[in-house]
Structures are given as C-alpha cells and as structure tokens.
Amino acid sequence: MKSRLTTTKNLLCGIAVLISLTVSAQTGIKIEHKPEQPIKEKTGNQYSLNFDFIIQNNSADTLRLTRLEVRLLDKNNILLQQKFLDNNGTAPSINTIPENQWNGVSKSLLFNPFPEINSVTDKLEYTFTFNDKIEIKETIIPKEYIQNQDFILPLKKKFLVYDGHDFNSHHRRFNYEFPFISELGFSGNFMRYAYDFVVLNSENKQFSNKGEDNTEWFGFSNEVVAVSDGEIIAIETNQKDNKTFDVPSLKDNPLALYGNYVVIKHGNEVYSMYGHLKNQSSTHFKIGDKIKKGQLIGLIGTSGSSFFPHLHFEIRNSINHKAEGIPSYFSNYSLILGSVKQEVKKGTVNTGDIIQSK
Known part of the structure; x- marks a missing residue:
C-alpha cells in the first residue's frame, strides 16, 4: 500500500512539474x-x-x-x-x-x-x-491596401523584374532583428515591397560580352522617370558607380545603401525611392523641387550596394530607420509572354516577369 501511495505521489509530482514547466515556458514566450x-x-x-x-x-x-x-x-x-x-x-x-x-x-x-x-x-x-x-x-x-495615387512604371524600356518581393526575394528577407542590422538602427523592412528592374535588349538579354563593364549592360545610363507627381524630399548624386558604399554611414543615413538616389513624396506616408542611380545624373534637382509624373529624374547606374546596373525601386512610408515598405500598383503596361503581349490596365509586377512600359 505504501509503495502504491509513493508511486501515485511521485506520478502526481511529475505531472505537477510538467505542468509547471509548460506554464513557465508558455508565459516565457x-x-x-x-x-x-x-x-x-x-x-x-x-x-x-x-x-x-x-x-x-x-x-x-x-x-x-x-x-x-x-x-x-x-x-x-x-x-x-x-x-x-x-x-x-x-x-x-x-x-x-x-x-x-x-x-x-x-x-x-x-x-x-x-x-x-x-x-x-x-x-x-x-x-x-x-x-x-x-x-x-x-x-x-x-x-x-488602397493606393490613392496613380503610378506609372519608372522605366520606359522593356525590362526584367530581376527580383521583386515574393517569399524568396532578398528584399522580402531583410532580417532587421539580425544583430548587425539592428545595431545600425533598423527596426523595420523598408524594402518589403521593393523591386530590382534590369533593362533588356530586343533579344531579352541583359548585357553584351560578359557584362564585366558597366557600359556592357543595356540598362546603364537609361532614363529613370517619376512614377507620379510629388516633391523631392531626399537626394544624393555624388557617389561613384563602383558598387560600394560606406556601411557604418547607415547609422546616420539609412538611405546610403542606395548610393545615388532620389526620394519623392506623393502623399501622407507615401514615398517613392529610386536607387543606384548614375553619378551626377540628378545634379539639376534639389530637395523641395516639384516633380511631374513621367519626368526624367536620373539615369540607371551602379552606385551603392549594386552588383550590376539596375534600378532599385520601392514605395515606403518614411525615410528613417523605422520605415516600412508598402505595395505599388502600376498602370498601363504589357506583360511579355514570348510572342504574346498581355495588356495590364493596373496591377503589380512579379519576380521573373518581362515588362514593357507604354
């Protein structure tokens, strides 16, 4: 009888410990x-x-x-x-x-x-x-998400959506909890809905030869236009097209990642960002300038964190370290499916798509 009572007591104690650990862990998560x-x-x-x-x-x-x-x-x-x-x-x-x-x-x-x-x-x-x-x-x-502005695409040429913001995209997978990133001050994913656009030639190629030089890329020096009316609130145009940037400077300027850039405000907490622009291609602009939809604002370059000539484009809700990306819907473009053109009145573009601006 004593042995049975001892066994029962031990079992109850074990259950109590298990419940205690579970509650402790659960409240600790x-x-x-x-x-x-x-x-x-x-x-x-x-x-x-x-x-x-x-x-x-x-x-x-x-x-x-x-x-x-x-x-x-x-x-x-x-x-x-x-x-x-x-x-x-x-x-x-x-x-x-x-x-x-x-x-x-x-x-x-x-x-x-x-x-x-x-x-x-x-x-x-x-x-x-x-x-x-x-x-x-x-x-x-x-x-x-309701977009109050009407956006056109920022490029006039045929281009590849080299990387968008789907689940596997590097824009989507920005880990702001990673210690190195959080120590720079970031607490949100500013490029959560970003794109990298690469201009193509008539054969849907991105570059000639081996693409080792900037000038071998068909997009290098191509025009970048504003997606909608707005006002320039941030600009940099003096960085070289050398695919580098000063990482520690991100602590003071979270936009330094993009080398040369133009940021346009379109409304309350709606900003378009155009990054990796060509050196000196936006020198005739300054903060406070009013911009019209379709207006030339710079040229494609390789400044900042850029592996090759392309346009980094995103819509975000601020320009500080807490910035979050927001979606962007574009009007009047064609989705190229081989020999077929699918006309789109308004929609998103996705990683891997070949797009022709109108």
Missing part, C-alpha cells in the same frame, strides 16, 4: 507581428501577406518550433483553408524555417511562411507549437 497592421497586396486573382513574426524566448528553457498551423477564416468566421508546417517525415517541412530553435533567452524573426491567401480571407489564426506540447496562438486581421 512572446510572439508579435510586424508591421503592426499587415497589408493585403493584390497579386493577380489572389492576395499576398508580407509580414513577419518576432518570437522571443524569455525563459531559460530550450524551445523548438515543431508545428506551425494557420486557419484562414471569412468574415462570418467560417473556415476557408487550413495549412501547416510540422516535423513529420524524413525531411520535415518545419525545417524550411531556418531558425526554429531558441536556446534560452533569445529572439529571432520568422518570415510568414503562408503568404498567399484568397480574396475572401478576413482573418488568420496561427497556432505555434513548441516542443510538441506548448501552444501559442496569434490572430492576424489584415487590411487591404
């Missing part, structure tokens, strides 16, 4: 999302969600994310879709999240791995499961 108001960006016939989770372990326990589930609900709270990543199989899908373990007190960024949603999605319910037993829920209520 903090999950938030950025930006605070996630945006629904219309891409073709569906929508995309471009936001991040910041996961912080405030306990001494080692935590491993073993499952992440999302439930998509309509405005009547009816389930539309359910998706998940877990640790099942020989190559578990949860491992597509590179940082899924927290060894004691630590914090890391997780890019939302379920970006595509259908048009009637009103709410998303995420369930994070740690160590196969600790569940934390996070609800996301996205808001559809």
